[in-house]
Amino acid sequence: MSTPLTPHTRDDDAGARLIEPLYQEILRRNVGETEFHQAVREVLETLGPVLTKRPELVDARIVERVCEPERQLIFRVPWSDDAGGIHVNRGFRVEFNSSLGPYKGGLRFHPSVNLGIVKFLGFEQIFKNALTGMPIGGGKGGSDFDPKGRSDAEVMRFCQSFMTELHRHLGEYTDVPAGDIGVGGREIGYLFGQYKRITNRYESGVLTGKGVGWGGAQARTEATGYGCVMFTDEMLRVRGQDLDRRRVVVSGSGNVALYATEKAQQLGATVVACSDSGGYVVDEKGIDLDLLKEIKETGRGRVADYAERRGRDAHFVAGRGPWEVPCDVALPCATQNELTAEDAAVLVRNGVQAVAEGANMPTTPEAVRVFQEAGVAFAPGKAANAGGVATSALEMQQNASRDSWTFAHTEERLAEIMRHIHDTSHETAARYGAPGNYVVGANIAGFELVAEAMLAQGLI
Numbered sequence: 001m002s003t004p005l006t007p008h009t010r011d012d013d014a015g016a017r018l019i020e021p022l023y024q025e026i027l028r029r030n031v032g033e034t035e036f037h038q039a040v041r042e043v044l045e046t047l048g049p050v051l052t053k054r055p056e057l058v059d060a061r062i063v064e065r066v067c068e069p070e071r072q073l074i075f076r077v078p079w080s081d082d083a084g085g086i087h088v089n090r091g092f093r094v095e096f097n098s099s100l101g102p103y104k105g106g107l108r109f110h111p112s113v114n115l116g117i118v119k120f121l122g123f124e125q126i127f128k129n130a131l132t133g134m135p136i137g138g139g140k141g142g143s144d145f146d147p148k149g150r151s152d153a154e155v156m157r158f159c160q161s162f163m164t165e166l167h168r169h170l171g172e173y174t175d176v177p178a179g180d181i182g183v184g185g186r187e188i189g190y191l192f193g194q195y196k197r198i199t200n201r202y203e204s205g206v207l208t209g210k211g212v213g214w215g216g217a218q219a220r221t222e223a224t225g226y227g228c229v230m231f232t233d234e235m236l237r238v239r240g241q242d243l244d245r246r247r248v249v250v251s252g253s254g255n256v257a258l259y260a261t262e263k264a265q266q267l268g269a270t271v272v273a274c275s276d277s278g279g280y281v282v283d284e285k286g287i288d289l290d291l292l293k294e295i296k297e298t299g300r301g302r303v304a305d306y307a308e309r310r311g312r313d314a315h316f317v318a319g320r321g322p323w324e325v326p327c328d329v330a331l332p333c334a335t336q337n338e339l340t341a342e343d344a345a346v347l348v349r350n351g352v353q354a355v356a357e358g359a360n361m362p363t364t365p366e367a368v369r370v371f372q373e374a375g376v377a378f379a380p381g382k383a384a385n386a387g388g389v390a391t392s393a394l395e396m397q398q399n400a401s402r403d404s405w406t407f408a409h410t411e412e413r414l415a416e417i418m419r420h421i422h423d424t425s426h427e428t429a430a431r432y433g434a435p436g437n438y439v440v441g442a443n444i445a446g447f448e449l450v451a452e453a454m455l456a457q458g459l460i
């Protein structure tokens, strides 16, 4: 048994009462998958009012079906290092829901990856992808392979071995992976090359995040971080504010964090801190993005190196998260459960106005409550970080029509999509009696789109 759910709605809500037993059954059938439990719980807690209003969804057992992946693949990935030593990793692909389109979602290469993590990410992806309004289902994959400290040749051999198994499950109309933590342009290149070689097909639409010279979309690299800041800007506008001259703290310094920083700076904000697993750096004059990109993208270095190279303007704090740095806007862009209730309390005490998740589920449920109770505008990842996968869908669209768009056009489409996600989440929250609650709005809006398609497609 775990602690009971805390529905976002009234106790007399008939739908909310149905949800607790469903959740207990999920705990029983998915033992030890704590991140998956957390992701399911965060969605179920908000669904009471939909189930009250729409008993046909209860009769069709849509919640039970949505929480069970359509297919779960686990496979061996053997590879050899540069010294000839043999390694065995585990590969995963969870094909969660294809009611809106082919399975779509990234691959994560990180030592923490296990089935529970991939299922949490895949589950989030279903609703995130639905919210984009694009024709993409939900899936996720990855491996417990640790690319840190590995040579390009080792990473290539790992990617080739991974794809040698996975290719049989993929296809532009079946399942379309992309990047996530530990998987960027270099890895997508190696994976695509191996897929092409095995299948003898130049199937551009089978992977997204490709290089712009060989089928990739302009602005895909920037899209998750840019989209997160665009969403933040929309949230602030509703409150009659904007990002101009705001102090922003970003966690992480990977792809999402770098481009969230870039867009925040373009909109007039000062990004004063960012981090990695070693600690955080504070730069009161504002992060020098060219220097940070050089260290992170080219050199695969650490933020401690940034502080050293930047000199007197910046200082590095080892072994701590960046949330103690006072700011108006906080953008957690690193990894799951990185922002706790204690961090949230510090941020609130320091006057934070808005928080948007650039990573997947970086804020613990207790921290989300702290923000909501303090009246801080809070954007959950499935809404705020959907710009990445939305631009992946734009990449698929360009691949299908053998076309390529300009950066400006792609960014404009991204901005439209982020506005659409914001407005849909905002309106849905109000319609279901939780005005301003983007968690409720995003969950219900995403769920309804998927539920509708599943009802229409029969017992699947």
Ligand code: GLU
Pocket: 104, 105, 106, 107, 176, 177, 178, 179, 180, 181, 208, 360, 385, 386, 388, 389, 390, 392
């Ligand atoms: N990994 C990203 C996400 O969490 C992008 C997935 C994609 O582009 O398919 O949404």
